[in-house]
Amino acid sequence: MIEFLGIQLKTPLVLASGILGNNADILSRVHGAGCGLVTMKSIGPAPRDGHNNPTVIDLGCGMINAVGLPTPGYDNMDAEWQALADRHFPLNASIYGGSTAEFAEVARFVSDQGPDCIEINISCPNSDLHGMLFGVDEKAAHAVTAAVKQVIDVPLIAKLTPAAPDIGRIAKACEDAGADAICAINTAGPGMVIDIETGRPVLAFQKGGLSGPMIKPIAIRCVYDIFKTVSIPIIGLGGITTGADAVEMFMAGASLVGMGSAVRYRGIQVFDMVHRELVDWLAAHNTTREAVMGAAHHPAGTPAGTITREPVSIEKDHTSQHRKNTP
Numbered sequence: 084m085i086e087f088l089g090i091q092l093k094t095p096l097v098l099a100s101g102i103l104g105n106n107a108d109i110l111s112r113v114h115g116a117g118c119g120l121v122t123m124k125s126i127g128p129a130p131r132d133g134h135n136n137p138t139v140i141d142l143g144c145g146m147i148n149a150v151g152l153p154t155p156g157y158d159n160m161d162a163e164w165q166a167l168a169d170r171h172f173p174l175n176a177s178i179y180g181g182s183t184a185e186f187a188e189v190a191r192f193v194s195d196q197g198p199d200c201i202e203i204n205i206s207c208p209n210s211d212l213h214g215m216l217f218g219v220d221e222k223a224a225h226a227v228t229a230a231v232k233q234v235i236d237v238p239l240i241a242k243l244t245p246a247a248p249d250i251g252r253i254a255k256a257c258e259d260a261g262a263d264a265i266c267a268i269n270t271a272g273p274g275m276v277i278d279i280e281t282g283r284p285v286l287a288f289q290k291g292g293l294s295g296p297m298i299k300p301i302a303i304r305c306v307y308d309i310f311k312t313v314s315i316p317i318i319g320l321g322g323i324t325t326g327a328d329a330v331e332m333f334m335a336g337a338s339l340v341g342m343g344s345a346v347r348y349r350g351i352q353v354f355d356m357v358h359r360e361l362v363d364w365l366a367a368h369n370t371t372r373e374a375v376m377g378a379a380h381h382p383a384g385t386p387a388g389t390i391t392r393e394p395v396s397i398e399k400d401h402t403s404q405h406r407k408n409t410p
């Protein structure tokens with residue numbers, strides 16, 4: 084078992100938000116397939132349809148999507164919350180809002196539904212700042228993190244966007260405002276794909292976020308930068324598909340590794356597969372996950388496995404009466 088913010092996880096692997104929705108049976112199957120922490124699709128303040136189809140295109144080297152954050156709204160999910168109340172797996176509830184006040188409103192309600200932690204998706208437009216992303220502005224990131232922290236009684240994870248000019252500073256602002264962990268990255272871009280026969284953008288929304296293997300170097304760089312600025316744990320995701328990718332992400336500084344697009348490429352069994360590949364790699368190199376965490380930050384010539392800063396605190400105690408998972 085791995086302890087993360089006081090939550091017991093069976094593997095260091097996390098399901099990324101938005102990949103498999105919010106159905107308790109499906110999320111339970113992902114946990115059964117080797118996922119340690121299961122993240123819900125982002126939940127918003129009011130019903131929202133999302134964008135028209137096509138919304139997701141597989142480009143081979145990754146995916147482009149403009150799903151548009153469809154949500155029934157936090158208070159239209161009675162059946163989902165009821166089914167999730169009886170779960171036997173650690174649940175990370177992802178939320179978003181159009182303003183700091185909306186984030187706090189959603190967070191307060193969701194916290195009462197008993198997730199093990201809450202992730203704020205601060206990669207969406209911020210109406211407080213006239214359409215900017217919360218996640219590219221230090222003050223906005225600090226304000227929304229602080230507002231949510233005040234109204235929840237479970238650990239808080241801030242999910243960041245690679246669109247930030249200096250993602251390390253945004254992460255630090257979130258940590259200063261009370262975030263217990265950072266999750267990076269959300270999709271990169273936006274990008275565009277044009278059908279050369281019609282001459283039109285393929286996505287109905289025209290532009291979309293990039294994910295999968297093509298964004299892995301961006302995600303690795305982001306986690307590397309964040310590790311330098313914060314002492315809270317980092318969930319590293321973006322393009323992770325294999326155990327070797329996971330090792331690279333740990334070396335950048337991640338404590339846990341998330342996967343989204345990989346589920347499309349390798350099925351939900353990807354969690355068991357990547358875990359096995361990770362365990363095999365660590366055994367073949369006679370080392371441990373803890374030892375490789377942050378290894379890329381060692382001075383040149385320092386053998387991997389010798390950590391030069393305090394191990395990332397993944398054992399913070401966040402005892403919560405809401406916690407449903409059994410260790």
Ligand SMILES: Cc1cc2nc3c(=O)[nH]c(=O)nc-3n(C[C@H](O)[C@H](O)[C@H](O)COP(=O)(O)O)c2cc1C
Nearest residue numbers: 099100101125204268269294295321322342343344
């Ligand atoms: C179809 C799709 C839907 C997504 N929906 C959400 C979402 O609702 N909330 C969120 O925070 N991230 C969302 N993401 C971003 C992923 O959680 C993840 O950060 C991103 O895809 C990078 O990881 P990956 O390369 O492993 O897919 C979505 C990604 C995809 C591909």
